[in-house]
Amino acid sequence: MTLTDLDTDAATARTALARRLADAGDLTDPAWQAAFTDVPRHLFVPYFYDNDGARIAGDDPDARQRWFTAVHDDRPLVTHRTSGAATSSSSQPSVMATMLEALDVRDGMTVLEIGAGTGYNAALLAHRLGDDHVVTIDVADDITGPATEHLAAAGYHPLVLTGDGAAGWPDRAPYDRIMATCRLDRIPPALIAQLADEGVILAPLGNALARIHRTGPDTAEGRFLPGGVFFMALRQDSQDGVPLRRPDLPTGPGRPSTLPITAVSDNAFRFLVSIVEPGLTWQYNMGEDKQITGATLWAADGSLAALRPDGTVAETGPRPIWAALEDAHRTYTGADSPGPARYGVTIDKTGQRVWLDSPEGPTWTLA
Known part of the structure; x- marks a missing residue:
């Protein structure tokens, strides 16, 4: 050519x-x-x-x-x-x-x-x-x-x-x-x-x-709409967009996680995660078989969670973000693993809320 x-x-x-x-x-x-x-x-x-x-x-x-x-x-x-x-x-x-x-x-x-x-x-x-x-x-x-x-x-x-x-x-x-x-x-x-x-x-x-x-x-x-999409975040400042430096990993012992490692690669669940904890940065650990063996995720405020290969999780920073994901996963599995099409959003004078199945169903507030 x-x-x-x-x-x-x-x-x-x-x-x-x-x-x-x-x-x-x-x-x-x-x-x-x-x-x-x-x-x-x-x-x-x-x-x-x-x-x-x-x-x-x-x-x-x-x-x-x-x-x-x-x-x-x-x-x-x-x-x-x-x-x-x-x-x-x-x-x-x-x-x-x-x-x-x-x-x-x-x-x-x-x-x-x-x-x-x-x-x-x-x-x-x-x-x-x-x-x-x-x-x-x-x-x-x-x-x-x-x-x-x-x-x-x-x-x-x-x-x-x-x-x-x-x-x-x-x-x-x-x-x-x-x-x-x-x-x-x-x-x-x-x-x-x-x-x-x-x-x-x-x-x-x-x-x-x-x-x-x-x-x-x-x-x-x-x-x-059905299906997931992944877009870069809205930038409101021309200097935004640089990835956050990962906070130091926790060195102490972890606790057993109720969130299975398979959940971090479940796109339907990851949609709910994007609502519950928006803007997380993720890193994965991969085994020789290319399967995820662990994950580290952190938020802009320095909150961090590290899921280890032994199934335990350690958290550090101002908020227990992994605990929030565990709570969301219980709702997710209890509702038969819903995809995005089962969710809706309501915006009024009291705020913005995402809900599952109906405005009277499980609800998450958008900060």
């Missing part, structure tokens, strides 16, 4: 990717199929970082084929790093397709996107709704600047803003739809206030997608 063949080869690769997404059931709306076929993702991801942190760029002859293949594959790509940590990415196309279809837009609607990233998702929205109906915001100029350039190169000109996504953008409110392409631990009240009366917020709340309807001036309610 040469640079002169790039546009032709990319068009062919996009068509094939859109067909794969449609065959998998991720793309069912012809309008979104057309967007994925027409919008040139390669212009939005001129380079990415692999798992080792190496920069893989389309203008590097030695890496060009690897770059091209990855850009047109159904995989997320890290596109921005801060102090060595991944802080922005181009999301997995199948997840983007799921989110865009769940957004349930119609002609004439306006959309606010929280998390501009590379600008690719904003381009898909602009293809479907038109430039004047799309606003996208991100925290730092070194993200929004390139996103604006990518969009212009692809022929799209939605409003791109640098600012705090949690504050939204009231100048264009109300919005028919608000979507976040970054993980939230709770729904920012400003976004509810900027939603139209019949509007919808679609956001990764913890490790699953929540589709939330406005029910009043400052109230909303919704359900989670």
Whole structure:
């Protein structure tokens, strides 16, 4: 492949990717199929970082084929790093397709996107709704600047803003739809206030997608979609995003754990964990058979838990976070191991709550 063949080869690769997404059931709306076929993702991801942190760029002859293949594959790509940590990415196309279809837009609607990233998702929205109906915001100029350039190169000109996504953008409110392409631990009240009366917020709340309807001036309610998703957290400060240094491991004896080691790799349970203890950082110990033999997890406040291969757990810091996970697991197993689709969320003047099966069921408050 040469640079002169790039546009032709990319068009062919996009068509094939859109067909794969449609065959998998991720793309069912012809309008979104057309967007994925027409919008040139390669212009939005001129380079990415692999798992080792190496920069893989389309203008590097030695890496060009690897770059091209990855850009047109159904995989997320890290596109921005801060102090060595991944802080922005181009999301997995199948997840983007799921989110865009769940957004349930119609002609004439306006959309606010929280998390501009590379600008690719904003381009898909602009293809479907038109430039004047799309606003996208991100925290730092070194993200929004390139996103604006990518969009212009692809022929799209939605409003791109640098600012705090949690504050939204009231100048264009109300919005028919608000979507976040970054993980939230709770729904920012400003976004509810900027939603139209019949509007919808679609956001990764913890490790699953929540589709939330406005029910009043400052109230909303919704359900989670099936399956888990993993997004980078919303950054409200351009210096955020650097992983927390792990606190020192506890050296004393542990206690028997009621939470089995298999639970830490159970994605349905990990969704509940993302609600009960949001923002945990995890490390795993792996045996020669590639099975998890232990885990260490810690929170921003320095609370840490270490599950050891002998089945005991030791905790340190201001809060017993492993005990909170054990409590959640008892509820989880008692309810027949529910997936995200059995959970919902209620937002009112008293706060924000995630519940299981109904608002009268087991409830967890979002801090």
